[in-house]
Amino acid sequence: MAKTSVRLNPIGSVLIAMYGATIGKLGILKIPATTNQACCACVPFTDIYNEFLFYFLMSQKVAFVKRGEGGAQPNISKEKIVSTLMPLPPVAEQKRIVEKLRILQPYIDYYAVLEKSDIKLTQSFPEKLKKSILQYAVQGKLVPQDPADEPASVLLERIRAEKEQLIKEGKIKRDKHESVIFRRDNSYYEKVDGIERCIDDELPFEIPENWEWVRFFSIVEIATNLVSPERYFDYMHIAPDNIEKSTGTLLECRTVAQDKVSSPNHLFFKGQILYSKIRPLLRKAVIAPFDGLCSADMYPLKTPLNKEYLLRYILSDSFNAQVATAMSSRVKMPKINQAELSKVLIPVPPIQEQERIVNKIKELYMALV
Numbered sequence: 347m348a349k350t351s352v353r354l355n356p357i358g359s360v361l362i363a364m365y366g367a368t369i370g371k372l373g374i375l376k377i378p379a380t381t382n383q384a385c386c387a388c389v390p391f392t393d394i395y396n397e398f399l400f401y402f403l404m405s406q407k408v409a410f411v412k413r414g415e416g417g418a419q420p421n422i423s424k425e426k427i428v429s430t431l432m433p434l435p436p437v438a439e440q441k442r443i444v445e446k447l448r449i450l451q452p453y454i455d456y457y458a459v460l461e462k463s464d465i466k467l468t469q470s471f472p473e474k475l476k477k478s479i480l481q482y483a484v485q486g487k488l489v490p491q492d493p494a495d496e497p498a499s500v501l502l503e504r505i506r507a508e509k510e511q512l513i514k515e516g517k518i519k520r521d522k523h524e525s526v527i528f529r530r531d532n533s534y535y536e537k538v539d540g541i542e543r544c545i546d547d548e549l550p551f552e553i554p555e556n557w558e559w560v561r562f563f564s565i566v567e568i569a570t571n572l573v574s575p576e577r578y579f580d581y582m583h584i585a586p587d588n589i590e591k592s593t594g595t596l597l598e599c600r601t602v603a604q605d606k607v608s609s610p611n612h613l614f615f616k617g618q619i620l621y622s623k624i625r626p627l628l629r630k631a632v633i634a635p636f637d638g639l640c641s642a643d644m645y646p647l648k649t650p651l652n653k654e655y656l657l658r659y660i661l662s663d664s665f666n667a668q669v670a671t672a673m674s675s676r677v678k679m680p681k682i683n684q685a686e687l688s689k690v691l692i693p694v695p696p697i698q699e700q701e702r703i704v705n706k707i708k709e710l711y712m713a714l715v
Contacts, residue, residue, distance in 0.1 A: 352380045353380065353387070354378050354379070354380055355375060355378065355379055355380065355381065355387040355389065356375070356378055356389060357375055357376065357377060357378060358374065358375060358389075358390070358396045359374070359375045359387045359388065359389050359396075360372065360373075360374055360387070360388040360390070360396055360399050360400050360403065361373045361374070361375065361381060361385050361386070361387055361388070362385065362386050362388065362403055362410075362427065363384060363385055364384055364385065364386055364414075364421055364422045364423065364424075364427075365384045365419065365420075365421045366384075366419055366420060366421070368384075369407075369410055369411050369414045369420060369421065369422055370403075370404075370406070370407030370408075370410045370411055372400055372403055372404055374396060374397070374400055375387075386424050386427055388403070388427070393434075393437055394434070394437075394440070395437060395440040395441055395444060397444040398440035398441070398443060398444050401443070401444060401447050402432055402433075403427075406430060409430075410422050410426070410427070413426055472714045473592075475714060476592075476711060476714065477592075477662075477663060479707060479710050479711070480658055480661065480662045480663070480707065481662060481663055481664065483658060483662075483703045483706070483707055484658065484659050484662050484664060484665075484693055485551050485552070485553065485664075485693070486553050486554040486557055486693070486695060486699075488703055488706050488707070489699065489702045489703055489706050491554050491555075491556060491699065492696075492698065492699065495556060495696035495697075495698045495699055496696055496697065496698065497556045497558075497696060498556060498557050498558040498694045498695055498696050498697075499556075499558055501694065501696065501697050502558055502560065502564075502565075502694065505564075505565060505650050508650070518567075521563065521564075523538050523539055524538070524564075525537070525538050525560070525561045525563075525564055526538075527545065527558065527559045527560060527561070533546050534546055534549060534559060536561075545559075548691065549691065550664045550667065550668065550691065551664065551693075553693045554695070556695075556696055557693055557694060557695050557696075558693075558694045559691055559692070559693060559694070560691070560692050560694055561688060561689060561690070561691060561692070562687055562688050562689065562690040562691075562692055563687075563688035563689075564692075565649055565650065565651055565692060565694065566647050566648070566649045566656070566692075567647070567648040567649070568645050568646070568647060568684050568687070568688075569612075569614070569618060569645075569646040569647065569648050570612060570645065570646070570684075571612050571613045571614070571646065572610040572611065572612055572613075572642065573610060573611065573612075573613045573639070574610055575602050575607040575608065575609070575610070575611055575639060578602050578611075578613070578638075578639050579601065579602050579603035580601060580602070580603070581601065581602050581637065581638045581639050582599055582600070582601055582602075582636055582637075582638040582639075583599060583600060583601060583602045583604075583605045583607055583611070583638060583639050583640070584596070584599050584614075584620055584632070584634070584638060584639075584640045584641070584644070585599075585605070585640070585641040585643070585644070586622040586624065586627040586630050586641060586643060586644065589620070589622065589630040589631065589632045590630075591627070591629050591630055592629045592661055593661075594631060594632050594633070594657050594658070594661055595632065596632045596635065602638075602639050607639065609642065610642060611639040611640060611641060611642055612639065612640050612641075612642060612644065612645075612646050613637075613638075613639055613646075614634050614637065614638060614639070614640050614646035615634065615637050615646075616634055616635065616636050616637055617633065617634060617653060618633070618634050618646045618647060618648055619631055619632070619633055619634070619646070619647040619648075619649070619653060619656060619657055619660070620632050620633075620634055620640050620644050620645070620646055620647075621644060621645045621647055621660060622641075622643060622644050623643060623644060623645050623681050623682050623683075623687070624643045624680060624681045625673065625680035625681070625682075626680075627643075628666060628669055628682070629661060629666060631657055631660045631661060632657075633653050633654070633657055634646075643681070645684075645687070651694065651697075651700060652697065652700035652701055652704060654704040655695070655700040655701075655703055655704050656692075658703070658704065658707060659692060659693070665690065665692075668690045668691065669682055669686075669687070669690060672686040672687070672689065672690065673686065
């Protein structure tokens with residue numbers, strides 16, 4: 347058998363990893379064994395209990411990791427381990443300490459699990475808080491109601507009158523199944539095609555007295571306008587991937603030519619809301635900061651409401667829960683069509699309160715940065 351310089355470490359040796367992500371990992375040999383250069387074997391002297399040494403080295407893991415930083419691959423050397431100062435109680439006390447640590451170890455492990463959970467909670471807290479803020483906002487609980495505000499019912503009457511004028515001028519077509527939602531006897535009713543029905547079981551939550559419920563298509567125009575991209579190569583192009591999920595933030599985007607767009611896309615205009623209609627990208631919406639083309643998997647939306655308010659509602663859990671219900675039968679076609687989207691219920695505050703809600707959301711979101 348060829349000779350080797352590798353040392354055979356005895357049973358009871360304490361091994362500690364010295365390289366990379368494993369720095370500080372420990373073990374006690376149950377059999378005689380050798381190690382490679384990534385491990386340091388610590389053979390205790392007569393008056394050092396090996397399990398006491400094991401727990402001491404475990405207590406130094408954070409310090410070892412810190413001392414291993416700085417190179418391309420973090421590592422600690424044998425010299426750094428050997429030079430570590432170590433308190434040394436009598437052997438009998440070392441064994442009492444180890445015995446107590448054995449009893450406490452399950453609790454220590456459990457605490458470590460809780461600590462990891464707490465870190466995850468802390469990291470996810472801002473996002474969860476934002477969702478709560480949004481939900482409070484769309485339920486009328488974020489800012490106080492002002493009796494001086496013009497009721498939302500007056501706003502909706504004005505919108506209906508404006509639509510009626512556009513119909514007379516031939517600029518838009520009359521809705522085939524126009525919806526009017528109203529209160530009566532502490533319940534909500536909807537009138538469509540002359541037929542009234544109670545819709546209390548459809549409402550996702552209660553709203554303040556001066557708010558109103560409407561169907562999506564009553565206050566939002568889906569401004570589809572598919573065009574061939576050849577004439578718009580210099581326009582900016584927006585696809586769902588260019589929008590940050592759940593925030594309404596536009597990420598970096600490029601021109602139609604740079605994205606090599608070849609199929610028809612929607613022509614949109616500054617100020618319209620661009621809404622991704624395809625699952626799992628439904629929580630992607632943004633207010634267009636310029637004219638451009640957007641993916642055919644998106645809807646350009648126009649509304650007489652405060653655009654920021656409508657955007658926030660589209661990003662809310664309530665809106666997306668309704669969309670999910672509407673799409674529950676569309677397994678093979680994971681897109682929400684216009685007919686399904688048009689039935690989603692929208693809570694409408696007075697126009698002045700819409701602005702206050704938007705400003706309050708911005709203020710609170712800034713505080714979380």
